[in-house]
Amino acid sequence: xxxxxxxxxxxxxxxxxxxxxxxxxxxxxxxxxxxxxxxxxxxxxxxxxxxxxxxxxxxxxxxxxxxxxxxxxxxxxxxxxxxxxxxxxxxxxxxxxxxxxxxxxxxxxxxxxxxxxxxxxxxxxxxxxxxxxxxxxxxxxxxxxxxxxxxxxxxxxxxxxxxxxxxxxxxxxxxxxxxxxxxxxxxxxxxxxxxxxxxxxxxxxxxxxxxxxxxxxxxxxxxxxxxxxxxxxxxxxxxxxxxxxxxxxxxxxxxxxxxxxxxx
Numbered sequence: 001x002x003x004x005x006x007x008x009x010x011x012x013x014x015x016x017x018x019x020x021x022x023x024x025x026x027x028x029x030x031x032x033x034x035x036x037x038x039x040x041x042x043x044x045x046x047x048x049x050x051x052x053x054x055x056x057x058x059x060x061x062x063x064x065x066x067x068x069x070x071x072x073x074x075x076x077x078x079x080x081x082x083x084x085x086x087x088x089x090x091x092x093x094x095x096x097x098x099x100x101x102x103x104x105x106x107x108x109x110x111x112x113x114x115x116x117x118x119x120x121x122x123x124x125x126x127x128x129x130x131x132x133x134x135x136x137x138x139x140x141x142x143x144x145x146x147x148x149x150x151x152x153x154x155x156x157x158x159x160x161x162x163x164x165x166x167x168x169x170x171x172x173x174x175x176x177x178x179x180x181x182x183x184x185x186x187x188x189x190x191x192x193x194x195x196x197x198x199x200x201x202x203x204x205x206x207x208x209x210x211x212x213x214x215x216x217x218x219x220x221x222x223x224x225x226x227x228x229x230x231x232x233x234x235x236x237x238x239x240x241x242x243x244x245x246x247x248x249x250x251x252x253x254x255x256x257x258x259x260x261x262x263x264x
Contacts (some may be wrong), residue, residue, distance in 0.1 A: 024077075029225055029232050032192060032247070032260075036060055037239035042251030042257070044238065048261045053193065053234060055096060057084040057174040061114035070098050073104035077114045086121050093159060093193065094118055095128035099140035103131065108140060112147045119154055127186075129159040129193055133206035135181035145186055156232060157189040158182055165199035176227060183229035192224065192233040207244050214259040217247075219261035233261055 011208070023209075034040050035054065042062025044052060051066040057076065059067040069085035070093035071077060085092055095111055097103035111128055118125060127148075133139040148155050160182055164171040179190045197216050199206040207213070217235065222249025224233045240246035240254065247257030 001073060007094065017250065019156045028065075030084060030221065031232055031234035031237045032233050033236050034063060034064075034238040035242040037241040037250075039248060039250030039252070040064075040238060043140035043248040043253070043257075044057040044252075045253070046253065046261060047238065047247060047257065049234075051232065051234075052238075055095060056259065057081045058088045070094065070096065073098075074106050074110060074114060077117050081115065086123060090123055091126070092118060092121060092123040093129065097131040097134070097161065098128050100131040101211055104128075108143045108147060111144055112151065112153070114150075115148065115153050126157050126189075126191060126193075127155045130135070131161055132158045135178065135185055139158075142185070155157070157191055158186050159190055159193040161194040161236075162192060163194075163196060163198040163200060163236075165197075165201055167197055167199075167212045167216075168240065169215070171197060171216050172223050175220060176223055178230050179224075179227060179260045180189065190229050191194055191231055194234065194236040195202040195229070196236045196243075197264075198245060205244075210255045214255040217256050218263045221260060235263045 030049050031051040032047055032049045034052050047067055051068055052064055053068045054060060055070050055072055055246060057071065057262060058067045067089055068091050069088045071081060071085060071096060095104045098111055099107045127141060130141045134141045136142060145155065162175055163179055164174060166174060179192060183190050197208045197213055224230050231242055235247060237243050237246050238248055240249050247253060247260050253261060
């Protein structure tokens with residue numbers, strides 16, 4: 001799921017990779033991640049998100065807008081999981097933070113070797129969602145995207161994760177700069193599939209005040225809704241049971257939840 005703040009470096013990729021993909025997404029950008037915590041159904045009905053994901057191939061019985069399935073790691077690339085994903089949606093998220101130990105850790109070559117099986121689903125495909133450095137020349141995602149272009153593979157959009165360590169009002173523009181840099185590098189629609197304010201630089205996570213997180217939720221929604229490079233985005237996460245950055249205490253919105261719900 002997560003981690004770290006990010007550098008910006010721009011270098012062009014081969015022309016094959018730079019061709020923009022058609023959108024194919026629903027009109028609503030706003031989404032949320034969820035973990036099936038108590039109160040999820042009520043929170044999803046209230047939060048105003050048009051889509052949600054849960055790092056799994058199916059919604060696990062949860063209902064609330066469009067569900068977007070994920071093939072989380074290498075062990076999930078099997079027919080049973082692929083069939084579950086196809087039955088659950090038309091767009092597929094892939095390989096959660098393969099660049100980070102403890103997540104879907106894998107070498108770039110392994111991800112590329114597995115890609116044809118994902119492509120064969122016929123679903124719209126998101127690139128693997130790296131924990132950080134999606135815009136960095138020579139980074140994990142950069143090497144994957146170059147390899148995909150060389151092999152003639154299809155990648156329709158680029159998911160990114162972003163956790164801001166600067167809790168000031170500047171955070172929203174820092175997020176905008178990151179998504180624009182990723183879009184400039186790959187010329188693909190960007191999905192921000194996890195984001196919030198969290199500082200991972202000191203070992204134990206450090207979180208902003210409730211007021212700071214709520215103000216960021218409000219300003220970031222306004223920015224992301226108006227940012228042409230961003231096709232969809234999802235806050236991390238719906239429930240405070242899963243993370244201090246959660247939007248709802250059971251079925252009840254906290255200050256950040258109300259800000260995220262009401263932001264336009």
